[in-house]
Amino acid sequence: MILETVRSMILSSEKTQSVITHIAILAAFSLFLSTVEYMIPKPFPFMRIGLANLPVIIGLSIFTLPELLLLTVLKIVGQGLINGTIFSYIFLFSAGGSLASMVMMYSVYKLMGRFTSFIGISIAGAMTSNAIQLLLAQFILFGSSIWIIAPPFLLMGFITSIFLGIFANVFTRKSRWYADLSTRKKAQDTPLRKTSGTEGGRNSHAEK
Amino acid sequence: MTKIKSADVFIIIISVLLIIFLFIRTYSHPQDSSELLVRVDDESWRFTLEDDRILHIPGPLGETEIHIQDGEIFVEDSPCISKICVAAGKIKRPGQWIVCLPNHIFISIEGTVDSGNGEVDDIVF
Numbered sequence: 394m395i396l397e398t399v400r401s402m403i404l405s406s407e408k409t410q411s412v413i414t415h416i417a418i419l420a421a422f423s424l425f426l427s428t429v430e431y432m433i434p435k436p437f438p439f440m441r442i443g444l445a446n447l448p449v450i451i452g453l454s455i456f457t458l459p460e461l462l463l464l465t466v467l468k469i470v471g472q473g474l475i476n477g478t479i480f481s482y483i484f485l486f487s488a489g490g491s492l493a494s495m496v497m498m499y500s501v502y503k504l505m506g507r508f509t510s511f512i513g514i515s516i517a518g519a520m521t522s523n524a525i526q527l528l529l530a531q532f533i534l535f536g537s538s539i540w541i542i543a544p545p546f547l548l549m550g551f552i553t554s555i556f557l558g559i560f561a562n563v564f565t566r567k568s569r570w571y572a573d574l575s576t577r578k579k580a581q582d583t584p585l586r587k588t589s590g591t592e593g594g595r596n597s598h599a600e601k
Numbered sequence: 602m603t604k605i606k607s608a609d610v611f612i613i614i615i616s617v618l619l620i621i622f623l624f625i626r627t628y629s630h631p632q633d634s635s636e637l638l639v640r641v642d643d644e645s646w647r648f649t650l651e652d653d654r655i656l657h658i659p660g661p662l663g664e665t666e667i668h669i670q671d672g673e674i675f676v677e678d679s680p681c682i683s684k685i686c687v688a689a690g691k692i693k694r695p696g697q698w699i700v701c702l703p704n705h706i707f708i709s710i711e712g713t714v715d716s717g718n719g720e721v722d723d724i725v726f
Contacts, residue, residue: 501612508606508607509609510605510606512613513605513611520619544628547620555613
């Protein structure tokens with residue numbers, strides 16, 4: 394499915410060419426944030442901040458579901474490479490958590506998008522990701538004793554996701570790059586005004 | 602856009618309630634009393650150590666007879682050939698276990714191992 398998405402993107406018009414560029418930018422952003430997170434010392438290995446999820450949150454209003462899926466997969470692989478966990482069981486936790494949280498955030502955004510800001514979306518995603526990781530850890534590795542660390546794990550995710558959500562709110566309000574992208578997406582969504590899209594806002598990249 | 606909206610509050614409240622519930626459920630257990638945990642494949646049972654009783658636990662080979670006596674646990678009889686579980690003797694402290702591999706039975710005592718009743722296994726200089 395992802396391969397098909399990629400192929401259709403490469404083969405089709407310049408509109409999707411620009412989409413694939415934006416996915417690449419956000420994926421690279423996610424890779425960078427994984428590196429930053431990797432450098433931050435953590436008291437316990439499971440206490441993660443989830444910085445790398447920020448591009449996925451921001452991508453919610455720009456991309457369609459397959460495009461988001463591609464971004465998430467790129468994020469997972471990038472994170473695995475940076476943390477060196479790509480061929481270990483931790484990679485399974487990361488992949489499961491990321492995919493589930495992306496699906497959760499996407500459904501929250503689609504179903505209740507008008508009533509939520511990115512704070513709520515971010516919290517929902519973090520809780521889903523952590524819950525799925527706990528479940529995977531229970532069935533793959535540790536058994537039911539994993540639930541002893543569940544409360545602080547979820548609490549940590551809750552707190553950091555609030556900050557991520559606030560940041561996403563501020564970012565989406567201030568960034569011209571984002572405003573340009575999201576208005577273009579809206580123009581694509583409404584069938585009345587179909588713009589071919591790649592013209593406007595080339596020079597606003599620098600201002601991000 | 603930066604203002605918190607209604608569903609945000611809804612999600613926050615649900616998450617906080619969930620976390621509080623988990624905190625209470627996980628940590629408010631009176632952990633000072635230890636329990637006997639018996640596991641056979643995917644099934645498990647818990648018994649208190651307070652009352653003396655005789656348990657017949659069914660495994661693939663047959664019934665294993667486990668005794669709880671004065672807070673101590675031992676396997677009286679087992680249908681397995683090796684009888685290692687019977688030879689394992691009595692256990693009474695949290696963390697100790699007896700296992701009968703042929704009959705798929707795992708017996709352990711669960712509870713907190715506090716430094717008060719914990720013992721040093723060995724000291725090497």
